[in-house]
Each structure stands twice: as structure tokens, then as C-alpha cells.
Amino acid sequence: MNLYDLTVPQLLKMLHNADAWLVAATKHAEAKKFDVNHLMKARLAPDQFALDRQIQAMCDNAKFIAGRLTGKEWPAHPDTEAAFDQLRTRIAAVVSYLETFKPDDFAGAGDRKIVLPWMQDKWMTGDEYVAEFALPNFYFHAVTAYAILRHNGVELGKRDFLGNVPMHS
Amino acid sequence: MNLYDLTVPQLLKMLHNADAWLVAATKHAEAKKFDVNHLMKARLAPDQFALDRQIQAMCDNAKFIAGRLTGKEWPAHPDTEAAFDQLRTRIAAVVSYLETFKPDDFAGAGDRKIVLPWMQDKWMTGDEYVAEFALPNFYFHAVTAYAILRHNGVELGKRDFLGNVPMHS
Numbered sequence A, B: 001m002n003l004y005d006l007t008v009p010q011l012l013k014m015l016h017n018a019d020a021w022l023v024a025a026t027k028h029a030e031a032k033k034f035d036v037n038h039l040m041k042a043r044l045a046p047d048q049f050a051l052d053r054q055i056q057a058m059c060d061n062a063k064f065i066a067g068r069l070t071g072k073e074w075p076a077h078p079d080t081e082a083a084f085d086q087l088r089t090r091i092a093a094v095v096s097y098l099e100t101f102k103p104d105d106f107a108g109a110g111d112r113k114i115v116l117p118w119m120q121d122k123w124m125t126g127d128e129y130v131a132e133f134a135l136p137n138f139y140f141h142a143v144t145a146y147a148i149l150r151h152n153g154v155e156l157g158k159r160d161f162l163g164n165v166p167m168h169s
Helices: A003-032 A051-070 A084-098 A126-151 A158-162 B003-032 B051-070 B084-098 B126-151 B158-162
Strands: none
Touching: A003 A051, A003 A084, A003 A126, A003 A158, A003 B126, A051 A084, A051 A126, A126 A158, A126 B003, A126 B126, A126 B158, A158 B126, B003 B051, B003 B084, B003 B126, B003 B158, B051 B084, B051 B126, B126 B158
């Protein structure tokens, strides 16, 4: 399986899904007459990232995956978002970045040496990075963001998490 | 990337990680002097699966992924677990099942037509199934189980979620 096919289209879909979760939360807040930005610092445990940081980490993981597997630069985002609309802008920026990639960019990506910031002089292959670090970590933050919203009463279901899945006939 | 490499070893690792989360919860309950099985029905939202069902779904997704991609039968598990030690036995059963697979079993898996129970006469390819349904769904239940435990004070961190990652030198 080509690492482009395994990553970029699915990351794009999940980012669009996450944007829709934020829209659903905004509608929920309007209906309940509270400021949706009260959810920015909602968290499931006091020593866990809040919603804002979960969305930021989800965005970062998506851009890191594409950038690291292809050896391309990624845009910097300083984690200054203080409101839902700014989180949505952050998501849109990463969507735009991911949309610049083509399958050919991922030639040889599976064998590329990936060095994460905390690995010092160690490395893993691109294949290992995708299977054992990148996707688990991306979904960790995506699911936690979704769970924080569900825990706070936002009406979301599994279909909102997954988005549309392929159906051929 | 071979679909075996992308799935079986990582699913096995995540199942072992989940078993360790249950052990950590048991130790936490002993220290706090409560029955760990009080956590079986803990959930993050009233209309979301509780911990027991999250672990069962994580186990089911793992066996479905290997079984569907290879066309092999999977063992039936009737979701009757009523205590933590039974959830651990369920995890161990799926670990044993996954350990029977070899990379050769996955020859042609990416092009295999996968029909999920709710798809009627539609289908997706094995590659699409892994990228857009199987892994997102597996991690959905894994992260939610982890989040329920974190929300209830069990001392876990990202490293417990990911487990060991490859480090070559």
C-alpha cells in the first residue's frame, strides 16, 4: 500500500470531520445559550491536554506525517488559538498544506529514516513511523477531542467520527 | 507497505497495551480501596459505550481486521464479560488468534473486496478498509477505553497508550 494513499486522503477527511465537530459544538452552544469557547479548556482529566491542545496536536500530527514522510518543510503554527473560529482556521491551514501533496511525493517514503525530536541519534523507518507512531498518535488526539465534546453533551456519533467511507457497487 | 506489517504487529501491541491499562486500573482501585469492576460501566457520555463495551469493540475490531483481510474465520465472543479479569481473558484470546497469522496470509489483501455487515451489496477494497474504516474504528475504541480510565483517575500517560516504538541506531 502506497503511504500517500494510507495517509493524506484519510488525514484530510479526519480534519474535515473535526471541523464539523467544532461546528456541531457551536450549534450546541447556541441552542444551550453558552459561549462555545468555554469548551476550549475542557478536558477529561486535569493532567491531560484540553480541547484546544487536542485539536492543535491533531493538526500538528497531520502536517508532520506528510512532511516527515516526504522530507518537505511544514508550516509553523504557534499554538495561539484562543477561540473556536481560530481552531477552525488552524484546521483549514493544515488542510491546504496537505492538499499540496501528490502520491509521487511519497516515493521511497516507507524506507525513509524518520528521526523524531526526542529520539536523539535513533531513528525508525517510514513504514514503522506510520504504523506504530504517526497514526496511533493522530487518532489519539482526534478521538480525545471528539470524546471531550461528547462528554460535554455535543450531539455527535460514530458516523461523525468516521465520515463517509468508500462504498462500491 | 504490506498490510500484515501495517496491522497485525501493531494490533497485538495495542492489545497488550490495553491489557496493561486494565492492570494499572486494578492497582489504582486497590490503592483507593474500591472494586475495580465499578469501572466496567464507566462511560464519558450517557449514550456512549461503557468501558466494557469499548474493550470488547477494540478486541472485535482487531480480529475482524485480520480475518476480513485474509478471508479466515474468526473466533466468536458473545460479550458476556462482567469483570476486569474476564476482559483480560478476552484480550488474551484475540492476541492468540492474531498470533496465528503470517505475512503470506495477507497476499492480495489490499485488493480483496471487503463487505461490512451494514453495506448490503456494496463493498470497499482491503486498502480502503484499513485506511478509512478499520484503523480509525480500532483506535476509536482503544482511545475511548483509555480516556475513560484517565477520566477516572487511573495513572496512565501517552507512553502507556503507544507502548514501545521502534528505535534503530
